[in-house]
Amino acid sequence: MARSTWRRVAAFGAGATLVLATSGCLQSSDDDGGGGGGGGVSSGEKEDGTVTILGAFGGAEKAAFEESLAAFEEESGIDVEYTEDTDFTTTVVQRVEAGDAPDIGLFPQPGGLLDLSEDIVPLDDVIDVSAIESTLIPGFLEAATKDGAVYGAPMRMAVKSIVWYPKPAFEEAGYSTEVATYQDLVAESERIAADGTTPWCMGWESDQATGWVGTDWLEEMVLRVAGPEVYDQWVTHEIPFNDPQIVEALDAAGEILKNDELVQGGADGILNTNFADAMTPALSGGDPSCYLHRQGNFATGFYPEEVQADLDGTVGTFYFPAYEGGYDGQPVLGGGDLAAAFMADDPEVEQVMEFLTSDQFGAEWAGAGGWLSPHATFDASTYADETTRTIAQSAAEADVFRFDGSDLMPKAVGSGSFWTGMVDWIGGQSSQETLDAIEASWPSS
Template identity: 60%
Template sequence: MRGFRRRLVALACTATAGAMILTGCLNNPNQGGGGAPGGGGEGIADNAEADGDGVVTILGAFGGQEQEGFLASLEEFEAESGITIQYTADQDFTNTIRLRTNSGQAPDIAIFPQPGGLLELAEEGYIQPIDTYLDFDALDRTLVPGFLESARMNGRVYGAPMRMAVKSIVWYPAEAYEAGGYNTEPADLDELDAVAEEIKADGITPWCMGWGSDQATGWVGTDWIEEYMLRLWGPDVYDQWTSHEIPFDDERVVAAFDAYGELLQTEGNVLGGPSGVLSTPFSDAMLPAFDDPPKCMLERQGNFVTGFLPDDVQADLDNQVGLFVFPRAADSEYDGQPIMGGGDIAALMNGNDPDAIAVMEFITSDQFGGEWASAGGWLSPHTTFDASQYADEITRQTAEIVAAADVFRFDGSDLMPNAVGGGTFWTGMVEWLRGDKTAEEVTAEIERTWPTDDEAEDESES
């Protein structure tokens, strides 16, 4: 980051005016305007399901142990309310929810793993704005700041989070890292660079990294670019980028590539170098950190990474693993600490059903999820959730990091059209890492693939 400062300062001057376009503040839509889903009148999103019959249907993407945790967290509510919840898991959720909605078989509630599909259906009038049935201000006060932005369109918010994933975390092998005396709370990216230099001086490669993910190879790289976009330019510019209010090849995006490239391509910084990063499965990236002696020390990855660690480490996470937040940039126009992640967003598709509304009130509240938290693998999006219910200290520390953040932003590629966020952005990262193309070339090519309004409409209908 040190060599990157001069360009960052120069760009910051020109970026400030653009950043002022958006305030980044999510106001209660009830304070101004109104309108129905899709933008007209005072209509209510409805489906073919019976209203007030004591049965609420939910469609989501998660199954297995996650489904078990979800259902366990609903048992007491069902017993007290008399409402029966029928949850269906579908691994092809994105296509299934579209097909079911188009055929008149929409569920009462859909739980979206990505905001894009939610907003498409909201624009067509199939999803009820949350300010019409939830206490918007009370919800916004308890959530991680900025989370509701991911489901916002035309001044209205159409979904509320049920679960959170956090990606802005740096993990390390606790015993070896602490024995080395390295900083466990770097305040900014310059201090993190200093930690990397100390680790290198001790004969260890600082960064563990792997992008391999079969046809999805490249998504890890997109996360890194999103982290730098948030830290260098702040949430307002980030929002402009993910919504295409500024082009994908904006000079600030190229600057984010350059900043990441300085970390990734500096000799000895990353285990295996760029070629090793591409050939290493993301799930295996941190395994060398637990060798004796460790081959690398740091990995920036989501809170799900612990599920890929060695069995003996997973059995003793609190003692074997340490973590800290991926820090802010030292010389940025944004002086806050952002967090980037994802989550499952619940949306109401039957605004006439009081039972469905009651379920939405519960699953989007800070009272939901205690049983799931105790079983592990779940993180509440509410800063007011009772953290004592989490299964381990690592999860509690993660929750504390999120609660202390100044702003949360959803994974940018999940907000972009699929042709970009799950297509050319992924492949462009691979071409850039291989050295086949420069950051300028890659971002310009991605910009050319951003769908026009007509193309985006065709994609949503297919």
């Protein structure tokens, strides 16, 4: 999902944003001045006892965030002033360039954070990084690292490696969720099809962003077929977009996606069904006309109200499985909001950053729903339902977490040729032709 589409997706029920930023230079918070790139940076004078935060989420998410800070504020005596801005990515750059950066920014995509790295205080200068490394799901800090320095840490996680199904109907039909490998998943899909129901619910239509759902499928398969090291090389273009390992991964995805017997409506159905409506045929009452849906934890926001009111009773989930003969581990694809400090050498900012990025933050938000902790050690009993706990557990047990690859690619690819290329591919173009075309579109510098 490119340019933080998981956050854009959430816009249907909360705040949304795209992240694409350029750097600016700010005055140091001390009297001696100083530049970025490891030095002190700030937004100028700061009111004692107050820490300002800029982020993208509003509405119910804002209320849950502020509630999660209330006890900390009372105990610490620090007044945290949160400002929402759905155009966060533009606003944060403008404020940085104007010398009016917030004390802390909550970035929904690592690319935008790293674009401003010269103006952000290195994380080592703000918190004890080793303390959170021991509790974080592996992979988050790597996404916020540039030239050996870490600039942000997660305070929220999204998980995408999930397969959803309508629980009562699926269990009554006797289908299995115990699929150890992708090959098992294909076999179970074929079993469902043989019984007369198309197994997969699918929708890629998303206006100008049509195709992003397909990019998620390829990213899932690259992680499983080739592994996280190759995934990282692919995302950063250390290997070409059309490397043979990526061709193999896309062909593997095609075993489901390009089989019209396994996907409702075939290619036409995929491209003409809005991503938010993909699971509706499985949950609208009566006998499902499809059963399985691969989508992130935010998918529940699009389900019928009666389903949302009883997630545990109406839907089930299982982990998108490993690929036999591929990576020998359990990877998770997802996203997250990363906290970064613009104010250096300020104990109050450091206290807030330490709390936000710890496994102690978020219990109230977890109880309200719609939030996942990036820490494997977070108290899962605070989540609102068993469905969310199961998703959180699958991420906590992961061997490695990787951010959505298209979010990390150049915009021309990640939210451009990659999207349109997947549309061409599902429409009949071969994997090799599709990946060759995307590779040719990669910016030369």
